Amino acid sequence: MHEERIALAAWMLGIALATIIFVMRSRRGKPPVIRRIAALEAVDDAVGRATEMGRPVLFVPGIMDMDDIQTVAGVTMLGRVARTAAEYDAVVQVPTSRSLVMEAARDAVQAACLTAGRPEAYQADRIHYVSDEQFAYVAHVTGAMIRERPAACFLMGSFYGESLILAETGNSVGAIQIAGTGESSQLPFFVAACDYTLIGEEFFVASAGGPAGLGAVAGCREDLRDDVHRGGHGAGHGGRALARAGVALRVA
Amino acid sequence: MSVLDRLDRLDRRWIFLAMFVAVAAPILYIGVTGRTLPEKVTSTSRAVYEAIEATPEGSRVLFAFDFDPASAGELQPMATDLMRHCAARKLRIVCIALWPLGNNLAEETIANVIGADFPHMRDGVDFVNLGFQSGQQQVMTVLTTNFRKGFPVDERGRDTADLPILQGVKTVADFPLLVDVGAGYPGAKEWVQYVVTGLKGSMRMVAGTTGVSTPQLFPYYPDQLAGILAGIKGAAEYEMLVNEGLGGAPAAKYMEAQRRMGPQLSGHLLLVGLIVLGNVIHFRRSRGGQA
Amino acid sequence: MIARRVVPMAIAIVAGLVMAVSYFVRSIEWMGEAAADVFNVIAAIAFVLGAGSLLKANLSAISRRDRGWGYAAVTLAAFLITLVVGMAKIGVNPSPDAPQAAWSGSQQTAGTPFGWIYEFILSPLTATMFALLAFYVASAAFRAFRAKNTAAVLLLVTAFVVLLGRTYAGVVLTDWMPAWASGLRLENLSSYVMAVFGTAGNRAIMIGIALGVAATGLRILLGLDRSWLGGGGSA
Numbered sequence: 001m002h003e004e005r006i007a008l009a010a011w012m013l014g015i016a017l018a019t020i021i022f023v024m025r026s027r028r029g030k031p032p033v034i035r036r037i038a039a040l041e042a043v044d045d046a047v048g049r050a051t052e053m054g055r056p057v058l059f060v061p062g063i064m065d066m067d068d069i070q071t072v073a074g075v076t077m078l079g080r081v082a083r084t085a086a087e088y089d090a091v092v093q094v095p096t097s098r099s100l101v102m103e104a105a106r107d108a109v110q111a112a113c114l115t116a117g118r119p120e121a122y123q124a125d126r127i128h129y130v131s132d133e134q135f136a137y138v139a140h141v142t143g144a145m146i147r148e149r150p151a152a153c154f155l156m157g158s159f160y161g162e163s164l165i166l167a168e169t170g171n172s173v174g175a176i177q178i179a180g181t182g183e184s185s186q187l188p189f190f191v192a193a194c195d196y197t198l199i200g201e202e203f204f205v206a207s208a209g210g211p212a213g214l215g216a217v218a219g220c221r222e223d224l225r226d227d228v229h230r231g232g233h234g235a236g237h238g239g240r241a242l243a244r245a246g247v248a249l250r251v252a
Numbered sequence: 253m254s255v256l257d258r259l260d261r262l263d264r265r266w267i268f269l270a271m272f273v274a275v276a277a278p279i280l281y282i283g284v285t286g287r288t289l290p291e292k293v294t295s296t297s298r299a300v301y302e303a304i305e306a307t308p309e310g311s312r313v314l315f316a317f318d319f320d321p322a323s324a325g326e327l328q329p330m331a332t333d334l335m336r337h338c339a340a341r342k343l344r345i346v347c348i349a350l351w352p353l354g355n356n357l358a359e360e361t362i363a364n365v366i367g368a369d370f371p372h373m374r375d376g377v378d379f380v381n382l383g384f385q386s387g388q389q390q391v392m393t394v395l396t397t398n399f400r401k402g403f404p405v406d407e408r409g410r411d412t413a414d415l416p417i418l419q420g421v422k423t424v425a426d427f428p429l430l431v432d433v434g435a436g437y438p439g440a441k442e443w444v445q446y447v448v449t450g451l452k453g454s455m456r457m458v459a460g461t462t463g464v465s466t467p468q469l470f471p472y473y474p475d476q477l478a479g480i481l482a483g484i485k486g487a488a489e490y491e492m493l494v495n496e497g498l499g500g501a502p503a504a505k506y507m508e509a510q511r512r513m514g515p516q517l518s519g520h521l522l523l524v525g526l527i528v529l530g531n532v533i534h535f536r537r538s539r540g541g542q543a
Numbered sequence: 544m545i546a547r548r549v550v551p552m553a554i555a556i557v558a559g560l561v562m563a564v565s566y567f568v569r570s571i572e573w574m575g576e577a578a579a580d581v582f583n584v585i586a587a588i589a590f591v592l593g594a595g596s597l598l599k600a601n602l603s604a605i606s607r608r609d610r611g612w613g614y615a616a617v618t619l620a621a622f623l624i625t626l627v628v629g630m631a632k633i634g635v636n637p638s639p640d641a642p643q644a645a646w647s648g649s650q651q652t653a654g655t656p657f658g659w660i661y662e663f664i665l666s667p668l669t670a671t672m673f674a675l676l677a678f679y680v681a682s683a684a685f686r687a688f689r690a691k692n693t694a695a696v697l698l699l700v701t702a703f704v705v706l707l708g709r710t711y712a713g714v715v716l717t718d719w720m721p722a723w724a725s726g727l728r729l730e731n732l733s734s735y736v737m738a739v740f741g742t743a744g745n746r747a748i749m750i751g752i753a754l755g756v757a758a759t760g761l762r763i764l765l766g767l768d769r770s771w772l773g774g775g776g777s778a
Contacts, residue, residue, distance in 0.1 A: 002567055004450055009567045019761045064437070067582060069756045072763070099593030100586060128600040129593035133665075135322055135672035140618075147610045160436045161322065161464070161673055168679040171686075172264065182752040184745055185465045192687040200748045204755030208762065267685055268678040275677065289711040292730050321666035322673040356651060356661060390579045397572060407649075409640055463709075470742040471749065482737075485709050517710040519677060524706055526685040527699065534689045 039178050039196035040206050043154075046176040047084045050151035056091040057081065058150035060141060060166060061105060062157020062181070063134055065098045070182045073207035074157030075101070077180065079108040081154055086116035094127040095144065097137040102129045138162040142169040155179040155194070156203065159186045167193035180206060260533050267526065274522040278514035288510040289517065290492075297489035299479030300458040301337070301497070307429045307456075309342045312417065314427040316443065317347060317354035317361070318434035323462055324357060329509035330460040330487035331357065331433045335365045336506060337494045338431070344417050345379040346427070348403065350391055350438050355384040355407065364505060376406075377416045383407035388438040392446040395424040430457040440469055444476045460487065488513045552766055559764050597622060628656045701736055708733025 022032065050057045059081055061074035078094065085092045092109065096102040105127045113122040130140045142165060145153070153170040155163070156179065163179075163186040170177045171193050179190035180198030190197045198206050282288065307313065315335065319327045338345050347362065349355040358381050366373050373379050382403040385391045394402040399421050400412050412418050420426065424447055434440045440459035448457045456478045461469060463483025473480055481490050487509035495502045558578050565575030597618070604615035627633070634656040638647040650657035690696045707713045713729030720728050726735065762768035 002450075002569060004452065005567050012563070015757050016761055016764075019758065020765070023765070023767060065586060069759045072768075073755075073759055076768070098586075099589035099591075099596070102596060103589070103592065125600065125603065129596040131597075132593075133669070134320075135669045138672060143611060143614060158437075161462075161676065164679045164683060165672070165675055168683055182755060184748045184752065185468050187748070189683070192683045201751035201755040204752075204759050207759065208768075262685075264682045267682050271678050271681045290714075291711070292714055294730070294734050320669065322669040324666070325670055325674065353661070353665075359651075359653075387579065387583060390576070390583075393566075394576060397569075409638060409647075467737060467741045467745050468749070470738055471746050483709075513710065517712055519681075520706045520710050521712060523681060523684050524703060526681055527688045527702065530685045530688060531690050531699070534691075 034205060037198065037202055037206060039180065039198045039202070042176070042178055042196050043081060044084055046152035046154075046178060047081065047088050047090050049176060050085075051088040051090040053151045055151035056093050056148055057085055057152045057154070058141075058145065058148075058170075058175070059092055059094045059154045060157070061094065061096060061101055062155075062159055063097045063137060063162065064158040066100045066104055068158050070158040070203070071098075071101055073182075073204055074180070075104050075108050076207040077154070077156045078105055079112045082109040082112035083116045086113045086118045086121040089118075089121070092126060093144070093148070093150070095130045095137070095141055096127065097130060097132055097134070099129050102127055134160065134162060138165055141166060145169045145173055145175070149173045150175050153177045155181070155190065156198070157181065159183055159190075164189035164193060170194075256533050256536055259529065260537070270522060270526075271519065274518040275515040278518050282511050282514045288507065289513050291485070291489045291510065291513065293489040293493060294482075294486070296473060296480040296482060297486045298493065299474065300334075300460075300481055300486075300490055301479070301493040303429065303456055303458050303478040304334075304337050304341060304343070304431075305497075307341065307343060311343055311428050312421070312426070313338050313343045313345055313429045313431055314424065315345050315347045315358075316430065316432040316434070317349040317358040318351050318432060318436075318439040319357065320351050320353035320435065321357070323435035325512075326462050326484050326487075327433050327435060327460060328357065328361070329484070329512065330481050330490065331361050332365055332505060333487065333491045333494050333509065334431055334433065334460065334481075335361050336369070336498075339366055339370045339373060339379075340494075340498055343429070344377075346417060347379070347381040349384040350388060351435075352384050352386075355381070358383075359407070369503075375408075376410065380415055380417050381407040382412065389442045389446050392424075392438070392442060396447055396450060397423060399423050399426070425451050425454050427455060430455055431459075432457065433460040434465075435462050436465060439465070440477070441465075441472075444469075444472045448476050460490075484509055484512050484516055556764060556766060563764070594622075625657075625660060628660065633657075701740070704729060704736055705733045708736075 026032065047057055059078050061078060062068070062071050064071050066072065066075075078092075082092050084090075094102075094105050094109070096105060106124055109127060110119075110122045110124075113119050131137045145166075146169065150170070150173070153166075153175045155166055155170075155177065159166075159181050160183065163181070163183075167177060167179065167190055177194035178196045178198075179194040180203035181187065181190065182200055182203055184200065187197065187199055191199075304313075315338070317331065319331075335345065345366075347358040349358055362379065362381055366379055383406060385403055387394070391402050399418070403412055406412055406415065424430075430443060430448065432440045432443050434443075440457075440461055443457060443459070448455060457476065458479040458481075459469060459477055460481035461483070463485070466480060466482040466486075469477060469480055481487050491506065491509040495506060561571070562575045562578050565571045565573075565578075601615040601619045603609075605612050605619070609615070629650055632646050632648065632650055632655075635646070635648040635650055635652065636655075637643070637645055638649070641647040648655075651661065652658055653662070688695075688699060688702065690699050707716060708729040708731075713733065717728040717730075725731060759768070
């Protein structure tokens with residue numbers, strides 16, 4: 001046992017316990033109250049606008065791999081956007097910077113099309129790999145924005161130095177832009193250049209979806225009052241490790 | 253169309269051109285005259301200098317190159333200055349990279365600093381480059397339990413068990429000082445979270461980061477992080493301290509950070525001007541009921 | 544159904560628990576490291592999938608003569624040249640430690656074709672892309688920094704303090720201030736804003752993000768989130 005990590009383990013267990021309690025409460029019909037998030041409500045409008053204008057929707061799931069929880073949350077949001085797009089008969093383009101993300105995104109979009117009752121709307125080629133190299137990927141995505149002029153851009157996942165380049169290019173082609181990230185250093189850029197931004201935990205709340213997911217979010221918030229960062233980090237490590245192994249094995 | 257309307261609908265390429273001129277002019281001026289602006293040293297930069305000064309001569313320092321050529325414009329000057337300072341202090345430097353292209357930058361820095369100005373330092377004894385290792389923060393956690401497992405061979409393919417500089421090193425805790433020059437993930441934040449915090453003070457860490465990612469590191473200063481070089485400004489301050497401390501006329505490569513503060517100044521002034529202009533337009537249009 | 548959903552979910556939960564627990568228990572640390580190694584191996588193999596997708600997407604763009612198909616041709620050429628030069632170790636001298644082995648040298652040695660691609664193509668291109676940020680920051684500052692309400696005014700004032708305080712302009716503008724008011728000098732004020740207000744805000748956001756990460760991780764761990772399996776969101 002790592003004695004110096006016992007406190008961290010206690011925080012993790014506490015968070016897990018709170019999560020389970022709140023999930024159970026949610027399933028018994030007592031879901032937590034989550035304030036309205038404007039960015040979420042704007043998703044339908046953005047996709048609808050793209051349909052009316054006959055232009056595509058661009059979804060960028062960040063530049064990190066599936067072992068990053070933000071990418072997992074981004075792929076979850078992609079499923080939601082793709083379902084709406086399938087219902088509205090809009091085209092969703094998803095360039096990815098990681099092969100595993102491409103595979104996960106294809107699964108998410110295919111399932112979304114099935115859920116929407118339009119399996120024929122799924123086109124695997126619209127979800128394609130570009131490059132692991134950060135700025136090679138950015139060059140491709142910004143070039144595609146200029147050429148295809150998407151009506152709506154979703155930037156949801158883990159972003160670094162490329163965030164403002166993507167957001168400003170999207171702005172220059174007149175797209176409605178909805179961003180979401182947990183990278184605190186990039187939030188100011190998204191707030192400045194996008195129409196809506198899911199800030200930090202809002203992004204994860206947005207990806208939580210159903211009552212059990214929201215229960216999990218509430219569990220984490222209720223459990224911790226002080227020193228939450230350290231505990232959150234520990235649990236995050238577990239979750240991160242889980243996602244890393246699980247998603248990789250799933251794709252394999 | 254009024255002047256305000258024209259300005260409000262200004263083609264962004266004019267702004268790009270203004271920024272180009274604002275950055276290019278001081279580069280040319282400083283290039284021709286060699287004049288740089290004096291910097292006032294902030295506490296975080298001074299703390300980096302003092303942390304290296306306080307490390308006993310002959311100690312091993314782990315030097316992580318967690319950036320790539322994209323951010324080298326901002327980070328390479330501080331990497332050069334940090335390596336020069338460590339070498340001058342007679343510290344034994346062990347370079348690693350958790351970014352694939354960080355390895356190339358480590359090689360370049362070693363050649364430019366140690367190869368050029370400290371030729372007496374012996375590869376494998378006084379310094380070594382262990383190269384790139386994939387696995388990101390997983391490598392960090394491995395280093396906390398078994399350093400050689402993280403880096404079984406160095407960049408030249410030599411077994412790290414045979415390197416004199418690593419004799420006695422079992423875990424990363426055997427390095428009294430960690431220097432990280434990082435542009436993002438994995439970088440200084442991950443080193444703090446996965447390594448330094450668990451060692452509870454037995455290893456000191458200093459970090460040099462891009463200006464945009466520095467605010468994320470302030471919560472760790474001064475407990476987990478002994479000092480921070482905040483972007484090119486921090487690098488310029490630190491460079492001044494190192495040049496003053498070592499004395500003599502520094503070579504041009506040891507003035508790079510200070511030279512880059514000229515374009516930074518004109519760029520920031522342009523930004524202030526653009527913000528003011530944007531707000532003048534906003535208020536005039538608001539008063540005219542056009543907003 | 545079982546092969547597509549139950550088995551992957553079971554693998555995810557077991558592997559995730561192992562990795563989480565191995566972080567705290569020394570004796571099973573190797574299990575966590577092994578799981579991470581498996582991920583790295585799979586991610587490396589997945590490069591083949593990526594390369595296939597890259598080839599297909601760009602060949603399709605060229606054959607259809609899509610807008611910008613010339614860029615697709617450049618991408619393909621760059622990809623194939625780099626792949627061949629790197630994998631075949633063209634122009635790489637053998638390592639001094641194994642001179643009899645032709646492929647024992649490193650591609651990244653300066654002076655090799657691969658090193659040349661890195662030094663004269665990749666480095667300048669990536670640095671150029673990163674440098675574009677300066678132009679986009681200027682454009683965004685002109686368009687977005689408008690004092691529309693009290694919060695925006697506070698943001699503007701803070702921006703001025705930090706922008707000026709982080710350069711020599713701060714010293715020139717406020718160096719005349721007496722020692723007892725030195726805290727109001729722009730360079731000191733900007734440091735104070737970043738260290739106190741900035742850090743406080745960052746801590747709050749980081750805590751929120753950490754909780755969000757924890758919640759999302761636990762949703763997967765508990766099998767509540769199956770969206771990553773492709774199909775349905777949360778339970």
